[in-house]
Amino acid sequence: MSAPLPDVGPVAANTVPWWMGGSLAVGANGLEVAGQSVAELAAEVDGPLYLYDGARVRVQIAEVRAALTPFRETRICYAMKANRFGPLLDLMRREGVDIDACSPREVAVARGAGFVAAQISVTASSLSEADLRAFAASGPHVNFDHAPTLRRYAQLVPRGTRVGLRIDPGVHVGYGVNSRTDYGDSRLGLSPADAGAALAAAQDAGLVVDTLHMHLGWGIRGKDEVHFRRALGVLADLAPRVPDLRCINVGGGLGGRLRPGDDPLRAERWAAAIGEVFGHGGPVIACELGTHLVAAAGILVAQVTATWTKNGERWAGLNVGQAANVYAAHYGLELEFVVIDRPLAMATERVSIGGNINESGDVFTRQRLLPPLAEGDRVAILPAGAYGSSMASDHCLRGGFIERLLP
Numbered sequence: 089m090s091a092p093l094p095d096v097g098p099v100a101a102n103t104v105p106w107w108m109g110g111s112l113a114v115g116a117n118g119l120e121v122a123g124q125s126v127a128e129l130a131a132e133v134d135g136p137l138y139l140y141d142g143a144r145v146r147v148q149i150a151e152v153r154a155a156l157t158p159f160r161e162t163r164i165c166y167a168m169k170a171n172r173f174g175p176l177l178d179l180m181r182r183e184g185v186d187i188d189a190c191s192p193r194e195v196a197v198a199r200g201a202g203f204v205a206a207q208i209s210v211t212a213s214s215l216s217e218a219d220l221r222a223f224a225a226s227g228p229h230v231n232f233d234h235a236p237t238l239r240r241y242a243q244l245v246p247r248g249t250r251v252g253l254r255i256d257p258g259v260h261v262g263y264g265v266n267s268r269t270d271y272g273d274s275r276l277g278l279s280p281a282d283a284g285a286a287l288a289a290a291q292d293a294g295l296v297v298d299t300l301h302m303h304l305g306w307g308i309r310g311k312d313e314v315h316f317r318r319a320l321g322v323l324a325d326l327a328p329r330v331p332d333l334r335c336i337n338v339g340g341g342l343g344g345r346l347r348p349g350d351d352p353l354r355a356e357r358w359a360a361a362i363g364e365v366f367g368h369g370g371p372v373i374a375c376e377l378g379t380h381l382v383a384a385a386g387i388l389v390a391q392v393t394a395t396w397t398k399n400g401e402r403w404a405g406l407n408v409g410q411a412a413n414v415y416a417a418h419y420g421l422e423l424e425f426v427v428i429d430r431p432l433a434m435a436t437e438r439v440s441i442g443g444n445i446n447e448s449g450d451v452f453t454r455q456r457l458l459p460p461l462a463e464g465d466r467v468a469i470l471p472a473g474a475y476g477s478s479m480a481s482d483h484c485l486r487g488g489f490i491e492r493l494l495p
């Protein structure tokens with residue numbers, strides 16, 4: 089079950105909630121996304137609805153692009169594991185954003201969405217022979233985190249094929265709730281001490297290492313800047329040992345905001361840190377952002393199916409659960425709830441919210457202060473643009489939902 093959110097106290101009817109602005113506003117008909125009434129959009133479909141605001145995604149891309157302007161050459165990739173809804177991938181391609189993929193099927197979906205191999209970067213783990221053959225056949229650039237896998241790949245591709253090394257700088261950032269959000273010292277990535285051996289293995293096998301890559305984890309906060317710089321420093325220390333180095337890939341991890349008071353590392357501070365460590369005229373600076381580009385652009389609209397009280401605890405049940413959104417159950421991070429026809433209503437009642445899956449752990453939130461909920465109320469769960477639909481399962485055959493991208 090997810091950790092309870094810190095109590096922010098009763099929310100008065102006239103205070104501006106933290107989620108307002110950007111995609112979300114309040115109009116005559118309640119909550120609006122991209123200027124459209126969520127109630128009206130939800131009435132057009134039967135069942136749960138993911139709504140994404142395309143304009144907000146473009147604003148996020150523009151913000152990252154602006155932050156990276158001082159650099160000689162940059163590459164913005166979209167971590168499609170965050171959300172692979174076809175119209176969103178189209179939007180990314182039209183905006184000139186490349187793809188970060190983590191499996192052969194993601195590569196295939198990206199190719200189907202019109203990305204060519206040169207626009208796809210792969211960072212994946214536990215790769216099978218079949219995975220390696222698929223990458224060798226489709227031709228994206230691959231970042232590796234084991235020497236043995238590098239050697240196997242070398243037998244499948246022409247000598248001189250360019251690859252990257254994924255480094256785990258060992259710093260701890262972000263919400264750090266558990267190893268699902270904080271990747272420091274996790275199973276992923278080479279420890280810096282092993283990088284030399286991996287470089288030698290690549291050279292022996294005839295591969296050319298042209299990229300040093302890292303991904304620190306989820307939700308890098310403003311106060312994590314010092315750790316981000318330290319991690320960049322680890323890559324900078326390794327750089328002189330990589331004779332063909334062309335690219336530093338700083339991964340994702342920007343932009344997680346889940347609750348009042350959250351202070352994610354801002355894109356301009358992030359870019360400034362990169363510039364201070366690598367300069368602006370050096371290697372290509374690549375990133376692979378998921379959360380930052382799409383999370384806040386999405387909401388999941390659900391409906392209250394029942395309310396009850398058990399042992400003094402007030403509950404509301406929804407027509408979605410962890411099959412459609414596993415965020416709280418998987419990451420241990422609670423999302424926000426907004427009643428769509430009363431988005432500014434006073435939060436006066438403590439309520440726990442459960443999903444529609446037969447698992448005791450299918451709980452979105454426990455004892456949250458919210459406006460009173462009644463059967464039939466529609467609620468927006470947010471942010472839901474990242475790691476919502478893409479992580480859906482069909483557990484209990486309850487995985488169904490509709491997705492819609494608003495232009």
Ligand SMILES: Cc1ncc(COP(=O)(O)O)c(C=O)c1O
Pocket residue numbers: 167169170188211303305306307339340341342376377378379380474
């Ligand atoms: C290797 C890699 N790159 C990028 C990302 C995207 O992370 P985020 O959505 O936090 O930007 C992930 C997420 O798991 C990842 O594993």
